[in-house]
Amino acid sequence: MRRTMACFTFAFSLALAAAGAPARAQTSPVDPDAQRKDDLVAAYKILVNEGILDSFGHVTFRSAKDPNIFVMPRAMPPSLVTRDDLLELRVSDSQPIDPKGRKVNGERYIHGEIYKARPDVMAVIHTHSQAVIPLSLTRFKMKPVVAQAGFLPPETPTFEIRDARGADGRGMQVTDSSRGAALARTLATYPVALMRGHGDVVVGGSIKQAVVYAAYVDINARMQTQGMLLSPDIATMDQAELFTPEEFDINRPWEHLKQKTLDEASRAKIDRSQFGLEQTQEKK
Amino acid sequence: MRRTMACFTFAFSLALAAAGAPARAQTSPVDPDAQRKDDLVAAYKILVNEGILDSFGHVTFRSAKDPNIFVMPRAMPPSLVTRDDLLELRVSDSQPIDPKGRKVNGERYIHGEIYKARPDVMAVIHTHSQAVIPLSLTRFKMKPVVAQAGFLPPETPTFEIRDARGADGRGMQVTDSSRGAALARTLATYPVALMRGHGDVVVGGSIKQAVVYAAYVDINARMQTQGMLLSPDIATMDQAELFTPEEFDINRPWEHLKQKTLDEASRAKIDRSQFGLEQTQEKK
Amino acid sequence: MRRTMACFTFAFSLALAAAGAPARAQTSPVDPDAQRKDDLVAAYKILVNEGILDSFGHVTFRSAKDPNIFVMPRAMPPSLVTRDDLLELRVSDSQPIDPKGRKVNGERYIHGEIYKARPDVMAVIHTHSQAVIPLSLTRFKMKPVVAQAGFLPPETPTFEIRDARGADGRGMQVTDSSRGAALARTLATYPVALMRGHGDVVVGGSIKQAVVYAAYVDINARMQTQGMLLSPDIATMDQAELFTPEEFDINRPWEHLKQKTLDEASRAKIDRSQFGLEQTQEKK
Amino acid sequence: MRRTMACFTFAFSLALAAAGAPARAQTSPVDPDAQRKDDLVAAYKILVNEGILDSFGHVTFRSAKDPNIFVMPRAMPPSLVTRDDLLELRVSDSQPIDPKGRKVNGERYIHGEIYKARPDVMAVIHTHSQAVIPLSLTRFKMKPVVAQAGFLPPETPTFEIRDARGADGRGMQVTDSSRGAALARTLATYPVALMRGHGDVVVGGSIKQAVVYAAYVDINARMQTQGMLLSPDIATMDQAELFTPEEFDINRPWEHLKQKTLDEASRAKIDRSQFGLEQTQEKK
Secondary structure (H helix, E strand, C coil): CHHHHHHHHHHHHHHHHHCCCCCHHHCCCCCCCHHHHHHHHHHHHHHHHCCCCCCCCEEEEECCCCCCEEEEECCCCHHHCCHHHEEEEECCCCCECCCCCECCCCCHHHHHHHHHHCCCCCEEEEECCCCCHHHHCCCCCECCCCHHHCCCCCCECEECHHHCCCCCCCCCCCCCHHHHHHHHHHHCCCCEEEECCCEEEEEECCHHHHHHHHHHHHHHHHHHHHHHHHCCCCCCCCHHHCCCHHHCCCHHHHHHHHHCCCCHHHHHCCCHHHCCECCCCCCC | CHHHHHHHHHHHHHHHHHCCCCCHHHCCCCCCCHHHHHHHHHHHHHHHHCCCCCCCCEEEEECCCCCCEEEEECCCCHHHCCHHHEEEEECCCCCECCCCCECCCCCHHHHHHHHHHCCCCCEEEEECCCCCHHHHCCCCCECCCCHHHCCCCCCECEECHHHCCCCCCCCCCCCCHHHHHHHHHHHCCCCEEEECCCEEEEEECCHHHHHHHHHHHHHHHHHHHHHHHHCCCCCCCCHHHCCCHHHCCCHHHHHHHHHCCCCHHHHHCCCHHHCCECCCCCCC | CHHHHHHHHHHHHHHHHHCCCCCHHHCCCCCCCHHHHHHHHHHHHHHHHCCCCCCCCEEEEECCCCCCEEEEECCCCHHHCCHHHEEEEECCCCCECCCCCECCCCCHHHHHHHHHHCCCCCEEEEECCCCCHHHHCCCCCECCCCHHHCCCCCCECEECHHHCCCCCCCCCCCCCHHHHHHHHHHHCCCCEEEECCCEEEEEECCHHHHHHHHHHHHHHHHHHHHHHHHCCCCCCCCHHHCCCHHHCCCHHHHHHHHHCCCCHHHHHCCCHHHCCECCCCCCC | CHHHHHHHHHHHHHHHHHCCCCCHHHCCCCCCCHHHHHHHHHHHHHHHHCCCCCCCCEEEEECCCCCCEEEEECCCCHHHCCHHHEEEEECCCCCECCCCCECCCCCHHHHHHHHHHCCCCCEEEEECCCCCHHHHCCCCCECCCCHHHCCCCCCECEECHHHCCCCCCCCCCCCCHHHHHHHHHHHCCCCEEEECCCEEEEEECCHHHHHHHHHHHHHHHHHHHHHHHHCCCCCCCCHHHCCCHHHCCCHHHHHHHHHCCCCHHHHHCCCHHHCCECCCCCCC
16 A cells, blocks of 8 residues: 555655656655745746746745745746745735845735735635737726636726826836826726736636636636627627536646646646546556 | 566557557457557547647547446546556446546536436547637537538537526536436537537447547537638538448548557558458568 | 868758758769758748748759659659759640659649749748638738748739639649649739638749748738727738849748757858958958 | 867857857957947847848947947848958948958948937847838838837837938848938937838847837737737826837847747757846845
8 A cells, every 4th residue: 555655655756757847755744834945936837838927927926934025036037037036025014024134026016915905815816818918908898708707707807007006106117106006996896807907817726726716817808809809799698608617627627727837748648637537446 | 488478468569569569469359349449548538639628528438348337547647548547437427436536527517417318328428629619609509511421410409508507506517417417418419419519429339439529529519610700501411411420431531530649650551451451362 | 362262062961951951962063953952851841941831832943954753752742852853844734754652743834834924933832821821712812922032023913723723723733834824824923822722822033032932921911900990991012012033031030940950069050241241351 | 278268268159148148258359349249249130040130231330449330240140140251331421441352331321321320329220020011111200109118209210211312213122321321310219110011120229229129129019019009099108108218228128039049959048047037136
């Protein structure tokens, strides 16, 4: 039985290694955030690969150690993020607990204020996605149109920073707690808010969920935009077509998106047992 | 010596498989579905490579052993499908004959009900193709506009799940026999039906035909959409331009699409004799 | 001096090898079409790489041996064409001189009839380019809008096969001499004709010229289409902006397009002396 | 031992160069343009990789040795430019100081005349970018719409060569000092001017700045174009959202764009200390 366990552990490590994340043995056995850190690094790879993050944008998670802490990479290009780049920040004021001499991200207030306002949120993604920006420049709201985007509300709000920055405020970035709190108010209880001329924020109950949501926000925005160019009266999803998180199995798109970031050799090592294979009688 | 032969045969089969050629030796000599299984795996690679399948979507075939059986991969990302993932399901109720402990696909009713209604159909593809969704959101029907899409009817129907799911029904997925049968009725005798906000179903007399049709459905939908943005009165194909399956040689696009999924080394091994080379006097 | 010659020859061979073409030594020293065959194979690689040829489409050249002969690959996917696949056909009737047991291309009449009508034409390209099809479906003509497309006439004609195929004719393909001749009449003295719902034909005084023209036809069609979506009254090029072949150095785009088909290692071997480097005093 | 050192130094420089870091040791220690030459070669790689430069287009810098000299590659495809291809030209007349037997670029007057008119400009990029051409064909001006494009003026001018070339002038290229001067007048004090049917010019206080600006000009033009297709009254950035060069940290997008041109192995060698890592207590 020990051998079976060992094999399982080995396969699991391989799956993680295949996804570009360090194997468990490399991390402290007592780090409750180990899995979240692996998922965060995978999330960066996925979102860069899908063209959702480019030079800017960031993904964070709420620490499993303490709900008043969130974890965010230092200021750097998303495509280069590793576990070594992660810093812990306080939800209360979005300041780093120990900056380790590193430059913190100027827009960390987006994350801190959302974690403060939304206890249900475990992960926050901020993107400059070119799929949502055209819609964000218009008076039209994003509406759910594609089957997998049923997690969206009937109308996704668009954040207008002019309403938040005051008469003397300058710039479009969310660079203080006040702006972050205003964005969190626009987001309200929703999973997504567009940001005019800037991109969006997408939140989830896990990193995986936020990543899958971000992917479908992009697809939905593109399909809605192209549909509206053909006809202003496109069909949007009705109440019976929207769904709860429990009704959407995010594991399949998460695995699909993750394996797209792998080269052929790593893809072959993916732990295939995760795709609904249970209690098989087959011998391999 | 038997062992050496076996090894050689195995290596040889691998090389052929890598080159996209059928690997008969790998399969039981009495499996009548061997070629169809090879084509199914190739179909998944092609449709993922063309961006027609993404995290979701599936391809199935009707078994050569028994017309009341169809073959479908378990629930998993399309990009990872191998022969090991295939299950046999009954046409009568879309249930697996032996699930082998694996999770079956929730939308298998699409396939079962189409096989039931259409004895001519040997392969079914369901996609979430972003080429067809914008059109599916509008009141416009897909019409044939590109020379290779002459297999389409003058108007391709769009399936509206609201008409099928009843007053209490929820969701856009085809998750029971009743919805599958409604989709099959919309498909009628056609090779394609769009599905509003969801994608399409494409059927064929073979896996190859369905794959080539799916590729040209995407091209046709894109060309029609872009043409309509320029001008509402675009030219569509007339009756003299539509064709029967016999008039369209699917082998060339099938080989083209298949070799696009190969790396340079495997591409060099393609059996070139298939491209119309017969009785050549040349020495190589 | 012999050494200099040898070096030159070596560098030249490298450049050819880098472009994926066989080095001169492999071909008969007396084949006047050797360079054209190399260019034809490079043309296929370029046009597939640019997405201008897909499953269908073909490139041919007029033989340097005899203006009544043109050279065309057998019926096969464009992405796989090598020198071994080339056949000689008669301009007079588009029939192969020696089919070598191979299947000839059904649309060879496009090429034969254009070579017959246009003694100035040395290369013909037929594409199913998705850049030109939307425009071809509308009443709008392609007009020159981008600086490098000054080889275009003020209005490029669009071929309507319905005008050519007669009351009983079927299909959109150019499968006989009569249809080929009608297409050649539409092309008239121009370098390009669009084909409604089908693609285009592009001709040139050399394979290089036809390939570069085909690339800019695509760019021009896309820019015109996108411009027209913004505004119906886009600026088109005036007479003083159109140019003669002598005014457009095709070597730079030809080399650019060719090196894009190469891998990193082959790219490093490109004969860089061709890019305007003459009589340099530098030592390398 | 000297030889060993030399070899080591050379190999080390190569490794650094591969990782996108400046390779000072390779260049003469007294060449004040060494860093600019490295950045110029990187700029070509980046702009080709982003699809901003294709067969044509060029990047130049003002020499650190003498403000009356600018450095430009000979006439050649942008994708192949190396340090060996660079020539020095005079700002006064755009002529090469020593052509070294090489063909100079026909549109060098764009650069010379802008350096003459704009002492603040240290780098000039001319592109045939397909992101800006559709807009350039219309009466609409490019306006800043995306958060990172706040370096743009409220309206970016579009250069109309017809206004500059005189009654007998031909062609759309900027092939003499008079046309170059007219373009420089249109550019005025701005960082960008579109060129009708041709592309754009982008200038900066450094090569890095001009490259990052060029990248965001493309993104901005695409977002504005797509937004305008949805609705003519899109939101553009107001005065409080435009920024000065000091307010935009170009290092992050520059590093992001540069690492996208690297293969996996070279990417791993990037000097990660540059991303805001200062005085860390960590050991690596």
